[in-house]
Amino acid sequence: MSKLLELHQVSGGYHKGKPVLHDISFSVNKGEIVGLIGLNGAGKSTTIKHILGLMEAQSGEIKINAKKFLEDPNNYRRSYSYIPETPILYEDLTLQEHLNVTAMAYGLSEKELEERSAALLKEFRMEKMLNWFPGHFSKGMRQKVMIMCAFLLYPPLYIVDEPFIGLDPLAIKSLLNHIVDMKERGAGVLMSTHILSTAERYCDRFIMLHHGKIIVEGTLEELREKMNMPEAALDDIYIEVTKED
Amino acid sequence: MNSVEELWSKRIKDYWNMAIRYLRLIGNSGFLFTIYLAIIVGSYYYAELLRWLPENFPAALLLAVITALLLTKSPVRTFVKEGDLVFLSPVEGKLANYFRSSFYYSLVMQGFVIVLIIVLFTPLYRHFIVDDAHSLLFIIVVLLLSKGWNLLSQFEEGRLLFSSTRTTHKFARFIVNIALTYLLFVGASIYFIIAVIVIKSLLLIFYYQPIKKQHSLKWEHLIEVEERMVMTFYRIANMFTDVPKLRTKVKSRKILSAIPNLLSLNQSSTFSYLYLKSFIRANDYFGIYSRLMIIGVVLLFYVQIDFGKLFVALLIIYMSALQLSTLSKHHDLKLWIDLYPIDQKMRRDSFSKIVFGLLLIKTIVFAVATWVATVHFVETALVLLAGIVMSYAYSYFLLHKRIS
Numbered sequence: 001m002s003k004l005l006e007l008h009q010v011s012g013g014y015h016k017g018k019p020v021l022h023d024i025s026f027s028v029n030k031g032e033i034v035g036l037i038g039l040n041g042a043g044k045s046t047t048i049k050h051i052l053g054l055m056e057a058q059s060g061e062i063k064i065n066a067k068k069f070l071e072d073p074n075n076y077r078r079s080y081s082y083i084p085e086t087p088i089l090y091e092d093l094t095l096q097e098h099l100n101v102t103a104m105a106y107g108l109s110e111k112e113l114e115e116r117s118a119a120l121l122k123e124f125r126m127e128k129m130l131n132w133f134p135g136h137f138s139k140g141m142r143q144k145v146m147i148m149c150a151f152l153l154y155p156p157l158y159i160v161d162e163p164f165i166g167l168d169p170l171a172i173k174s175l176l177n178h179i180v181d182m183k184e185r186g187a188g189v190l191m192s193t194h195i196l197s198t199a200e201r202y203c204d205r206f207i208m209l210h211h212g213k214i215i216v217e218g219t220l221e222e223l224r225e226k227m228n229m230p231e232a233a234l235d236d237i238y239i240e241v242t243k244e245d
Numbered sequence: 246m247n248s249v250e251e252l253w254s255k256r257i258k259d260y261w262n263m264a265i266r267y268l269r270l271i272g273n274s275g276f277l278f279t280i281y282l283a284i285i286v287g288s289y290y291y292a293e294l295l296r297w298l299p300e301n302f303p304a305a306l307l308l309a310v311i312t313a314l315l316l317t318k319s320p321v322r323t324f325v326k327e328g329d330l331v332f333l334s335p336v337e338g339k340l341a342n343y344f345r346s347s348f349y350y351s352l353v354m355q356g357f358v359i360v361l362i363i364v365l366f367t368p369l370y371r372h373f374i375v376d377d378a379h380s381l382l383f384i385i386v387v388l389l390l391s392k393g394w395n396l397l398s399q400f401e402e403g404r405l406l407f408s409s410t411r412t413t414h415k416f417a418r419f420i421v422n423i424a425l426t427y428l429l430f431v432g433a434s435i436y437f438i439i440a441v442i443v444i445k446s447l448l449l450i451f452y453y454q455p456i457k458k459q460h461s462l463k464w465e466h467l468i469e470v471e472e473r474m475v476m477t478f479y480r481i482a483n484m485f486t487d488v489p490k491l492r493t494k495v496k497s498r499k500i501l502s503a504i505p506n507l508l509s510l511n512q513s514s515t516f517s518y519l520y521l522k523s524f525i526r527a528n529d530y531f532g533i534y535s536r537l538m539i540i541g542v543v544l545l546f547y548v549q550i551d552f553g554k555l556f557v558a559l560l561i562i563y564m565s566a567l568q569l570s571t572l573s574k575h576h577d578l579k580l581w582i583d584l585y586p587i588d589q590k591m592r593r594d595s596f597s598k599i600v601f602g603l604l605l606i607k608t609i610v611f612a613v614a615t616w617v618a619t620v621h622f623v624e625t626a627l628v629l630l631a632g633i634v635m636s637y638a639y640s641y642f643l644l645h646k647r648i649s
Contacts, residue, residue, distance in 0.1 A: 052584065074586040088580050090519070092495045092527040104515040105585040113510065133495055 004188040010060035028188040035199040036192040038209035080157040081150040087142035089134040139166035200234040256324035267482040304373035305430040313423035319395035404460035516595035558611040601640035608632030
């Protein structure tokens with residue numbers, strides 16, 4: 001398996017001399033779903049901001065397809081799509097126009113836009129809301145707009161930050177189906193979440209962050225072995241890992 | 246414990262810190278210059294207007310209606326915030342001083358507006374009613390007293406359950422107010438005026454005091470009133486600069502907003518599409534743009550001074566340009582524009598193109614208006630050429646200097 005996303009000893013944060021992330025190293029391969037697990041404030045979102053190219057690492061390096069952000073920013077940006085933790089929408093664009101802008105920005109053809117958006121709208125039952133403005137959307141609908149925009153693109157990497165909050169059960173199912181679908185097409189997925197039971201079922205590997213450090217990583221089997229907790233669920237392992245303080 | 250007073254002074258300080266920042270922006274935007282101009286031109290036409298109005302012009306009635314409206318609209322500025330619904334409402338009983346401060350504050354601010362309006366109408370008053378300043382002083386005193394009454398009444402009306410009952414009360418208050426102001430401006434005997442003041446006092450004691458006892462404060466209503474007042478301020482500030490809190494106001498404008506759909510779905514038109522849609526729908530960009538256009542056309546028809554038309558056209562185009570420059574920051578808080586695989590340069594170029602296009606349209610409209618008004622080739626050509634040069638210079642050079 002080849003490495004799609006690679007973080008090598010990344011430290012970084014918002015203030016000089018006060019890094020939030022300490023020596024983070026991990027990778028996401030093609031065709032795998034990696035769960036990024038951690039308490040509030042563990043550094044998950046900061047890690048994701050670094051990967052997106054919104055923050056620059058103070059030391060260490062981040063590569064997607066063996067290329068760093070600064071080598072070719074536009075190509076780097078094109079290689080992932082991102083679902084943010086809280087929906088960020090253009091309040092003055094309708095749902096249809098959100099899809100249009102996304103398609104335009106990433107250079108999709110009109111045919112691709114039409115086919116993909118029709119399927120997504122049907123799947124997430126948003127066909128009737130095509131001409132609605134975000135002001136009329138519920139929290140879950142706003143999140144669906146984000147999901148549809150992300151899956152309109154077929155990049156090699158998906159970065160998904162806590163996507164389940166506010167979604168109805170059918171939408172959660174659809175989202176997970178899509179993630180699995182993309183994985184089977186060979187894409188890599190980095191997913192941050194607090195819903196550990198879901199993570200346990202869908203992720204191939206886990207990275208557990210605590211106070212900006214990786215405290216343990218591996219497949220569920222490996223985690224059980226490392227913690228000496230056979231049969232344990234991800235929840236229990238996580239609680240055990242963060243226990244000492 | 247005087248923490249309630251402290252809270253009030255902190256709130257008012259926060260508000261004015263914010264307001265002064267905006268007022269400074271307004272002052273720097275060339276607005277004051279426009280005001281000077283309006284005052285100079287206005288005072289000339291004011292004198293003309295007075296001379297032109299017929300002898301039997303109902304000046305007293307006009308003044309009575311205007312002041313009655315000013316009196317009736319008396320929202321108390323409370324500076325309450327949404328969180329107060331949870332945190333302040335439990336100590337409602339201890340807030341008497343807080344609301345008293347709010348009352349005096351509102352009295353001073355709204356009283357100032359009344360005085361200003363009276364000053365503005367003094368020439369009219371002296372021309373049509375009595376040529377004497379003492380009677381005006383008396384009028385101002387009575388109006389300020391009455392303002393206090395209206396503020397107290399409207400505050401208590403806020404306790405009522407339904408907005409429809411509040412509206413009927415407001416209407417009733419208008420009737421009482423206009424009775425008073427009409428008597429004032431026609432110079433009725435002082436006994437009539439005293440009679441109305443007595444009626445108002447009786448109402449306050451025997452009608453509004455019981456309301457206070459029977460009904461609780463309606464916090465949601467208070468917050469709504471407060472927000473509406475802040476929004477009015479924001480909306481005014483928004484004509485000169487970008488107010489982030491107003492960005493979410495969206496009008497759908499179905500037909501107009503179909504125009505950007507004519508752009509091809511290329512990566513290169515992403516930002517043009519985005520900016521055009523926002524221009525048409527958000528933040529009243531379009532409203533101000535078209536209002537300035539209408540004002541410009543009207544002025545082009547009426548201004549007869551040499552080079553006056555050229556000056557008007559350029560002034561309005563420049564004002565429009567200033568206003569459009571705020572559109573560039575419209576999406577800055579949206580993460581997406583930083584994630585799109587598109588160069589910064591393309592974003593800037595798209596924006597210049599949009600602004601230039603919009604200013605060009607305005608220039609052409611002004612040129613056509615000049616032609617229709619004068620049928621003078623040189624003057625029309627001058628407006629057209631100078632407009633194009635200025636639009637181009639602003640969109641491609643000055644604009645980016647201003648933004649950065």
